[in-house]
Each structure stands twice: as C-alpha cells, then as structure tokens.
Amino acid sequence: MDDATTPPKISRKSLHAELVDRLQPLFIGGELVPGTKVPEKALCARFGVSRTPLREALKVLASDGLVRLEPNRGAxxxxxxxxxxxxxxxxxGALEALSGELACQSITDEEIEAVAALHEQMMQSYADRDLDAYFAVNQQIHSAILMAARNNTLTTSCQALSLRMQRARYLANMTEGRWFAAVQEHEMIMKHLAARDGKALAQTLRDHMMAKRNSVIQWLESQETDAEPA
Amino acid sequence: MDDATTPPKISRKSLHAELVDRLQPLFIGGELVPGTKVPEKALCARFGVSRTPLREALKVLASDGLVRLEPNRGAxxxxxxxxxxxxxxxxxGALEALSGELACQSITDEEIEAVAALHEQMMQSYADRDLDAYFAVNQQIHSAILMAARNNTLTTSCQALSLRMQRARYLANMTEGRWFAAVQEHEMIMKHLAARDGKALAQTLRDHMMAKRNSVIQWLESQETDAEPA
DNA sequence: CAACGTAATTTTGAATTCATAATTATGTCA
DNA sequence: TGACATAATTATGAATTCAAAATTACGTTG
Structure with missing residues (x-):
C-alpha cells in the first residue's frame, strides 16, 4: 500500500473538487451549522485558496442542497x-430499497461476510451503548450494500441525499426505544441480505428509512416547541 | 399574467444559475454532442459573460453528470x-415509482383531469405519427405526476437524471413495436393514476422505465456495431 | 432616546489578469 | 518523406481586481 493510488492519473484533482470533499465533513461535523452563514473569507484562509475555487465548490454544494445561495447575500x-x-x-428510502435489490443480485459471498462482520461490530457498539461507534459502523453497512449494488449513479445520488440528512449531530439522537427498533431492523436487513432476498431487503430498507424519518421529525418537533418560547 | 412573476424577490438570479438553465437545453437539443468538448470560449461569447460564471455553471453541470471535467483539459x-x-x-425507475406512489396520495381531481388531457393529446400525437410532439407531451405527463407528488427533492433528482438520458436526439428513436408498447404502458399509467392506485402505478412506471432502458440499450448497441467498422 | 437617513465599510458577483499546462505548428535529421 | 524534437500558440486553472450591492456605523432630528 504505497501512495501510488492512481498510477495512470497522476494529476491532482482540481482545487474546487478537492474543496467540495473537504467542506462536506464540516457540515456533518457540525462546524457549519444549519441556518448560519458560510464564512467564505475564513474558509479561503483556512484552506489557503482564493475565492474563485471556493465559490465554485459552494455552487456545487448548493446544487446538492447543502448550502443555499442568496443573491448578493452569500451562501x-x-x-x-x-x-x-x-x-x-x-x-x-426508494434509493436504498433499489440498492438492496441490486445488491442481492450481485453481492459475493465474501462481501456478505464482510457486511456480517460489520453487523456484529455494530451490535457490539449497541451493547456498549457507544452511539458514535454505532453510527459510524451503521454508515459503513449502508455503504457496503450500496457498493454491492454496482451502480455508481445510485451511489452518488444516495450519498448526496444522505449527507443532507446527516448534517447536525443531533440527528444521531434517538430514544432508547428507537435505538432498539433500529437494531431489530438491522437484524432483518442482515438476514435478507444473507438470503439474497432482494424484494424483502428492499422493503426492509425502505421501512428502516421511514422509521428513521419519523424519529428525526419527532425530535425536530420537540426541539421547535422547546426553543420557540425562549 | 403580467411580468411581475416574483413580486417579493425582485432580484435576478445569479449569472451562473441562469447559465445552468440556458446550457441544459443545448444538451438535450443536441447542440452539445456527447463525447465532444464544451467550447468554453464560444459559449462565453454567445451568452455575453466572462469565463468565471460559465465555469461555475460547468462545475454544477459536472456534478449532475452532464459534463466531465478533465484536469487541465477542459470540459x-x-x-x-x-x-x-x-x-x-x-x-x-425507482424515483418515478416513488413519484407515482406519492402522487396518488396527493393529486387532486383537477390535476388528474389535466393529466388525462395530456394523455389524450399524446395519443393523438401517436395516431399522427408525430414523434416530436409525442415526446414533448410524454415529458409533460411525467412532469405533472412528479408535480403531484409534492416533493421538491424528488423532482430535482428526477429531472437531473432525466436530463442525462435525454441528451442526444437519437434516444427518441424507437421501433414501431416499442412505440406501440410504450403507448400501452401509458394507458396503464393513466388508468392507475385515475384510480389512485399507488402501488400499481409505481410498478407500471418502473416497468415503463426498464422497457425504455432496454430499448435505448438495444439502439446503442446496434449503433456501436454499425459505427465500429467505419 | 428612539427612529430615521446618510456615509463608511465590508461583502459579493463577475471580469480580468497571470502562471502553467496542453496543443499545435515548425523545423531538423535520418 | 516521415518521425521526432523544439518553439509558438492557445487553453486552462486559479488569483486578483473592480464595480455594485448589502451591511454596519454614525449622526441627525423629532
């Protein structure tokens, strides 16, 4: 594993693409807080680039829905x-369902084993009550299934939307009951994947996503009512 | 219907956004041919803008998959x-299936009538053997269903992918048999929508999309074998 | 002293400039 | 003449500049 990761393409990716990659973690990391302004100047200084490539990156992030560009008022x-x-x-949900269906058609035994290992690891995190670890492995499982679907367009679309939903740490917050239910759902996901039952996996993934949706909305609404009278 | 389309937001959208909108038709119109270079200079001259906003627009189009940016070699x-x-x-297919499902939940009687009118119009275009008109109305129908789904994220995702598949006039090419089948499928779509049968509509839309996929691939492969010995 | 209007400052959007990489043109030699 | 090397040209990527808009600061007046 040397650093020759791209033997034919020595070329560094363009600055704006690099910036897109480096800005994304700031959204999920909570450094860039929803509803606040994107500090263009500060980010330029931080990454040591001029405004041109940064602004190009912001345009791309805007088309992904991570930022909103207000004319003459910035990002x-x-x-x-x-x-x-x-x-x-x-x-x-629809995209993940598709990923499940396609994955069942193409996934190798080795890949299933790898997912199973991740699944076990996630269960351990659950047992340990380690939410951060749980979420990290959880992401990896969904990602592995996506990979097994062998569809780059699907992967890209999923990841863009997923990013939008991962913004803000608090989305990870969930009740004890919801966490338990999520674990149950993942048992099902693992079972259907191992059985290569595409239809069932698709449905379970869709349900899983809708359950998460409800959980997040419930949390958001509780926040609204808490924060408003302040 | 005066020109005060946006009373509160008088502000002109930014140049790069305007350019994205004006470049997209060039892809589906066949002016920008797949595999060829995007003539940056010429487009700047044509739209009377400098390279900065045009290049910003190209970055966005690249993230939508319409263009590919090669480092130091342009778009x-x-x-x-x-x-x-x-x-x-x-x-x-997965996204349109979802749009059908959601549309059945929210569509009004008036909207169903509007789609039915479009459907009739499309049937007339079929009877007239007017492929251009057929495709135009076809687009409008899918768009109307999408609108009825009341989900902007879904609409955006669909349109981006749809654009990619509409590039190149020849995708419209289809055999007489395929055209007939497509018409049959649309009869089903209309029927399920009128009955507000979400599940059935979803499945029909998915099937419709996969049938189109096969048709396009068949055409592409016939082109490949035709063109290669040249 | 609160509300308004005006001036200074900052920020934004887009054109321009500039260094570098890629492409094309030209010349050389086998 | 054709293959290669080198020079001229062009295109690209990114920094810089500049005009316009928005924001802030300040002073005035009722």
Missing amino acids: WVTPVTVGEVEEVFPVL | WVTPVTVGEVEEVFPVL
Whole structure:
C-alpha cells in the first residue's frame, strides 16, 4: 500500500473538487451549522485558496442542497426543517430499497461476510451503548450494500441525499426505544441480505428509512416547541 | 399574467444559475454532442459573460453528470454509454415509482383531469405519427405526476437524471413495436393514476422505465456495431 | 432616546489578469 | 518523406481586481 493510488492519473484533482470533499465533513461535523452563514473569507484562509475555487465548490454544494445561495447575500448552510426531512427520507428510502435489490443480485459471498462482520461490530457498539461507534459502523453497512449494488449513479445520488440528512449531530439522537427498533431492523436487513432476498431487503430498507424519518421529525418537533418560547 | 412573476424577490438570479438553465437545453437539443468538448470560449461569447460564471455553471453541470471535467483539459460532454444507461434507468425507475406512489396520495381531481388531457393529446400525437410532439407531451405527463407528488427533492433528482438520458436526439428513436408498447404502458399509467392506485402505478412506471432502458440499450448497441467498422 | 437617513465599510458577483499546462505548428535529421 | 524534437500558440486553472450591492456605523432630528 504505497501512495501510488492512481498510477495512470497522476494529476491532482482540481482545487474546487478537492474543496467540495473537504467542506462536506464540516457540515456533518457540525462546524457549519444549519441556518448560519458560510464564512467564505475564513474558509479561503483556512484552506489557503482564493475565492474563485471556493465559490465554485459552494455552487456545487448548493446544487446538492447543502448550502443555499442568496443573491448578493452569500451562501447559507441549508437549515434542517421538518419539510426538508419529510421530503428527503422517502427519496432516500426508494434509493436504498433499489440498492438492496441490486445488491442481492450481485453481492459475493465474501462481501456478505464482510457486511456480517460489520453487523456484529455494530451490535457490539449497541451493547456498549457507544452511539458514535454505532453510527459510524451503521454508515459503513449502508455503504457496503450500496457498493454491492454496482451502480455508481445510485451511489452518488444516495450519498448526496444522505449527507443532507446527516448534517447536525443531533440527528444521531434517538430514544432508547428507537435505538432498539433500529437494531431489530438491522437484524432483518442482515438476514435478507444473507438470503439474497432482494424484494424483502428492499422493503426492509425502505421501512428502516421511514422509521428513521419519523424519529428525526419527532425530535425536530420537540426541539421547535422547546426553543420557540425562549 | 403580467411580468411581475416574483413580486417579493425582485432580484435576478445569479449569472451562473441562469447559465445552468440556458446550457441544459443545448444538451438535450443536441447542440452539445456527447463525447465532444464544451467550447468554453464560444459559449462565453454567445451568452455575453466572462469565463468565471460559465465555469461555475460547468462545475454544477459536472456534478449532475452532464459534463466531465478533465484536469487541465477542459470540459467534455459526457458520452452516452451502455454502462451509463444501464446505471441511470433503474435509478430513474425507482424515483418515478416513488413519484407515482406519492402522487396518488396527493393529486387532486383537477390535476388528474389535466393529466388525462395530456394523455389524450399524446395519443393523438401517436395516431399522427408525430414523434416530436409525442415526446414533448410524454415529458409533460411525467412532469405533472412528479408535480403531484409534492416533493421538491424528488423532482430535482428526477429531472437531473432525466436530463442525462435525454441528451442526444437519437434516444427518441424507437421501433414501431416499442412505440406501440410504450403507448400501452401509458394507458396503464393513466388508468392507475385515475384510480389512485399507488402501488400499481409505481410498478407500471418502473416497468415503463426498464422497457425504455432496454430499448435505448438495444439502439446503442446496434449503433456501436454499425459505427465500429467505419 | 428612539427612529430615521446618510456615509463608511465590508461583502459579493463577475471580469480580468497571470502562471502553467496542453496543443499545435515548425523545423531538423535520418 | 516521415518521425521526432523544439518553439509558438492557445487553453486552462486559479488569483486578483473592480464595480455594485448589502451591511454596519454614525449622526441627525423629532
């Protein structure tokens, strides 16, 4: 594993593409807070680039829905609203369902084993009550299924929407009851994948996503009523 | 119907957004041919803008998959390959299926009537053997169903992928048999929508998309074998 | 002193500039 | 003449500049 990751393509990717990759974690990491302004100047300084490539990156992020560009008023981190969540999760559900269906057609035994290992790891995180670890492995499982679907367009679409829903740490917040239910759902996901039952996996993934949707909305609404009288 | 389309937002949209909108038709219109270079200079002159906003627009179009940016070699119109088509249509199918399901939940009687009118118009275009008109109305029908789904995220995702598949006039080419089948499928679509049968509509839309996929691939493969010995 | 209007400052959007990489043209030599 | 090397040209990527818009700061007046 040397650093010659791309033997034929020595060329560094363009600055704006690099910036897109480096800005995304700031959204999920909570550094760029929904509803706040994107500090263009500060980010330029931080990454040591001029405004041109940064602004190019912001345009791309805007088309992915992570930021909103207001004419003459700059870029703002898209707020996470109930309406937004209600919109995105069903779409994500449909795409993940497809990923499950396709994965069952193409996944190798080795890949199933790898997912099973991740699944076990996630169960351990659940047992340990380690939410951060749980979420990290959870992401990896969904990602592995997506990979097994062998459809790059699907992967790209899913990841873009997924990013939007991962913004803000608090989306990870869930009740004890919801966490338990999510674990149950993942047992089903694993079972159907191992059996290569595409239809069943698709349905379970869709249900899983809708359950998550409800959980997030419930949390958002509780926040609204808490915060408003302040 | 005066020109005050946006009373509160008088502000002109930014140049790059305007350019994205004005470039897209060039892809489906066949002016920008898959596999060829995007003539940056010429487009700047044509739209009377500098390179900065145009290049911003190209970055956005690249993230939508319409162009491919090669470092230090400029922007190229993404070629329409069999692999590409095999990837995109299933995703589009999943999204359209969802749009059908959601539309059945929210569509009004008036909207159903509007779609029915479009459907009749399309049937007339079929009877007239007017392929251009047929395709135009066909688009409107899918668009109307999407609108009835009341999900902007879904609409955006669908349209982006749809654009990719509409590039190149020849995708409209289909055999007499395929055209007839497509018409039959649309009869089903109309029937299920009128009955507000979400599940059935979803399945029909998915099937419709996969049938189109096969038709396009068949055509592409026939082109490949035709063109190669040249 | 609160509300308004005006001036200074900052930020934004887009054109321009500039260094570098890629392409084309030209010349050389086998 | 054809293959290669080198020079001229062009295109690209990114920084810089500049005009216009928005924001902030300040002063005035009722």
